Amino acid sequence: MATNVAILASGSGSNFQNIVQSDLDISIKVLIVDNPHAYAIERAKNLDVPYRIVDRKQHTKDSFEKEILTILKEYEVELIVLAGFMKILSPDFISKYEDKIINLHPSLLPSFKGREGIKDAFEYGVKVTGVTVHYVDSGIDTGMIIAQEAVIIEDKDTLETLEEKIHEVEYRLYIEALKMVLEERQ
CATH class of the missing domain: 3.40.50.170 (Formyl transferase, N-terminal domain)
Structure with a gap:
């Protein structure tokens, strides 16, 4: 069901x-x-x-x-x-x-928590960022991680191209992570 x-x-x-x-x-x-x-x-x-x-x-x-x-x-x-x-x-x-709220975050947590994860990673100058799907707990972006995937920041990337790359991963990874959560719930 x-x-x-x-x-x-x-x-x-x-x-x-x-x-x-x-x-x-x-x-x-x-x-x-x-x-x-x-x-x-x-x-x-x-x-x-x-x-x-x-x-x-x-x-x-x-x-x-x-x-x-x-x-x-x-x-x-x-x-x-x-x-x-x-x-x-x-x-x-x-x-x-509890353990029934899932969130998507545009960085590799625990790095770059909060509202501006993509921008913060880009401006900091890291070469790898990514996407995290996690359970929500009482902290900010601190819940148990369900899935993560890295995204390479290339020298030619702009903030806008990085945002596009992150969103592309988000769409796929969120579905994969939700499937894992649903399987665990059965």
Whole structure:
């Protein structure tokens, strides 16, 4: 039986669309966005995926998370997949879905944590960065790693070409890592 999944996003939703169009044995019950202008909403409409907007600017952190938890319960969500969700979840929220929240990060953790992983790696001048899929815990990008893949930064790369290379790996690696998580859950 397919696992009931909610995807949380804040922006364009390209990873959301990639997951929806994958062959994963999941039932995507709802997309939750915290930004009413996120392009992910248009993707959800085009893909016939129910979506809910919980505008972070209209809530306190507590009421924001309570509303999301209500939606997750309404849709009987078993697994939460973060796809460019740019809000840090509280330890209390995470404890309600312990080991059931998956995140994608554009660096080889534990290096270059936080919002600007690609830019930080590029500006630091490393020759290798990558992509990490991990469980979410109460730290920032500190949860148990599920999968990683390196991306070489070549001398000719610009920040924009590096971003493209990272996104290309993200689309494939996230699906592979989610398959591993789903197999473990069976």
